[in-house]
Amino acid sequence: MNYAGRNRSNYRAVFKSRTQKDDDTELSESDIISARTSGQLNLSAKGLSSVPARVWHLNELTNEELKKLDMTLDCDEGKERWWEHEQLKILKLSSNSLTELDSRVQYLTELNVLDLHDNIIEDLPLEIGYLNKLRNLNLASNKIQTLPLNIYKLCELRFLDIANNVLKELDPGIGDLVMLEHLNLSCNNLTTLPVGMGYLVRLVTLDLSHNMLKELPPDIMSMRALKKLDVSVNQLQDVPPMGELRRIEVLMLHTNNLSTSPDTNGCTALCELHLGNNKISEIDVLSLESMGHLKTLILGNNKIEMIPEEIVQLCNLERLDLSNNNIVKVICSIPSCICFMPNLHTLLIDGNNIRNIRRDVIQCGTSRLLRYLRESMSVQDLGSNMMYLPFSKTPGQLPDKYALKNGKYLSLANQNLGEIPDSIAQDAFEAEVTSIDLSKNQFKEFPLSLFIVTTVKELKVACNRLQCLPDLVGDKFKHLQFMDISNNQLSSLPDSIAMLIHLREINLAYNRFVDIPECIYDVPGLEILIANNNKIEKIDVMHLSKLKRLANLDLSNNNIGNVPPELGNLKQLKYLALSGNCFKQPRHTTLSKSTEEILAYLRDRIST
Template sequence: KVYFGNNFIKDIPIEFCENLVHLKVLELRDNQIELVPNEITNLAHLTKLDLTNNDISELPNTIGLMPHLQSLKIEGNKLKQIRPDIIHTGTNRILRHLREKISDEEMQAICGKNLASRPGDNVFPDRYSMRNGNILNLALKNLSDVPDSCFEEAKEAKVTIVDLCKNKFTKVPEGLVLVAGYLTELNLSVNQLKELPDFVKDCNKLKFCDFSKNLLSTLPSSFVDMVSLRELILCNNKLTNVPDCVYGMVGLEILLLNDNGIEEINVEGLKKLKRLASLNLCNNNIHHVPPELGNMTQLRSLELKGNPFRQPRYAILEQGTDSILAYLRDKIPL
């Protein structure tokens, strides 16, 4: 354990990261650090990293792959790549966000250093390692399947988070159903999924699902039963409309549908989502925005840029959600 808080430290030496590979706790809060080196991931045994109240503007995305990190504190910095609401949600959400932002170049570098596992030894964690954070993290492992035995270990560990992002899955591993009763977060982003199985609905405690950057054109109608879901990410898929089942997910607060081929906005469906606070429909094929959308005043974030409609004009879109909603309400026929 190393505590360097409340000093005048301006950088983290690369040699420090390379020589203290068994370090478990590193506190660097209340300093003047501006840059966190990529080599921070050499501290593979780190469980707690406190960077609170520094001058950091960016974090290495690969921190999201640190296998034992349970506590990451980054409040009070100048970070631009991570939204404040993500920071406030806590460590698991921050790490997931960082993993999702890993670029192809970073992936190649990781593979070159053998940090990304290949199918074979030590790819699949045992129940004891999964108990750290209650997570099954198989992100960026170049996998196309996961053996049931891995999910059996996950069940014993009572994991609540499964992260399978940035792999080569063409179908969801069937063993996932073994942890259905515990799961609160599921990340299957950046794979090659063309469809999702019905059994995902049996994960009745799910609050977060990320299916972005796949090849999905619809969702199973049975997903209408996923009423506990709070955040659903479906961006960068092949959707041409919002699946009907989404309108039955009455607990939704965040719905991200950008970068698809969606052609229309179903206001009557969206009105059923009373808790919806954030809706992103950017970069779709929407030719008309119904004025009635303006009555959804509970929305705190509405993104519509990158569509072929003429109204609202871009200048209105630039003014933000309140202005868009007010403009639309003014267009409702008397």
């Protein structure tokens, strides 16, 4: 048993032999008076090897106490009032060294809560069954091998925690605990479950994790109130259809031996499905139809080879883990329209044999990856995935309200627009759009009407005719994480850009900047700065050093005449592009090396 992290006083009984008298002294007179007044007694972490004898007769007055007791109704404040005594309802004995529970526990007939967790108890007395008002029983982290049959007579029990013991089996009598709402049997040695489990129809949470279960009894599906079922880290090879668990919200089946996805068709309330570390080779398409509320889907460390297009029906999905599977080509094996899933903010695909996406794109995170997938979609992809896309693909046709609300994505790209109707901005506002694409149009000014859409996280206005951006950009788009304003006629940026504290990437390429705008240096979370093909003349290392998270810096094809050696001190840079400028040092042979080598070269040139 691991004693690390426990209170040292817990183990006075281990390192020094204790007598009943030693334990009795741990219950002070003030503890007794307090317990009689409140009905609560906390003897946790007292180093007890046994329960003080007075606990079992707490409200019985000794002769000495009778003499001291003031029997008058107007006794002084602070003195014990005999008529206000409460029966003991809460008894906490956790984190001690108790090896057994005294049979006299039966005298505590009013007990509601009994906490015995973190002891070394091996057996429980039959008399525990007399505590017919007990609602909460915590036996976690002991050495209990079997439960006495009388424990199943606790008909008022709502909470039972037997985690971290050495239980090998359960009696069918557990089905008699019909009022039970929370049951924790995790971290035991259970290999099977009794059929009587199905009678626990009021269970809300059931934790069976870290056992040796090979199957679940079919009647477990009778637990219609169940919201969380954890059977992770077992030896399950199959599970019965889960459709009857209409209220299930969290289903944890990771780290088992499942070869197929569980049948969750009918689990309409499901929010989290954990299937990682199994042997699943394909996803059950039929089950996806009923999981409209799903927010987390973990499929990492399986044998999945392809993802069905129907996965995009999970419009509320926020986290999708496909890491360490057998996916070879993302574009082929993951439907391209997955990049338009409106709420997806975490997509994990590392650990697969992906050949058509650069590793640096994957490492830049979900936002960059989804954008890459969008940009990689061919016309054929768009046509085949039309039914899943959250916006219209017909040239000249504006997206309708339903499309905006479903996809959280406003795309007006390549529509030859110079302005947009106010109604579109209003619809985008009501749909709480998070991504706006105005690329490849004729905008000379940024549409002011769009500033009402304050939920925007991605903004693309590339390939237009913008000469400036309004100052409202920083004030209204405070949640912005990605901004692409490349291929315009910009030579400056508004100071309010510094207010974009969530901005991670900005693309300034193909504009008319002669230097990097100072406001850029005040964006604390900036990770990627793309400023190639401008007219930038110098590198301001002092200001760049303020960008502590900057990992990608592209200054290629500018008018930079000198590369300051101090640039080598920006060791957080993972990618640095400087080619196509007019400086003589570093030479082309040095620039062709890795970023780490370029930075090392520059550091070596710093004067000492």
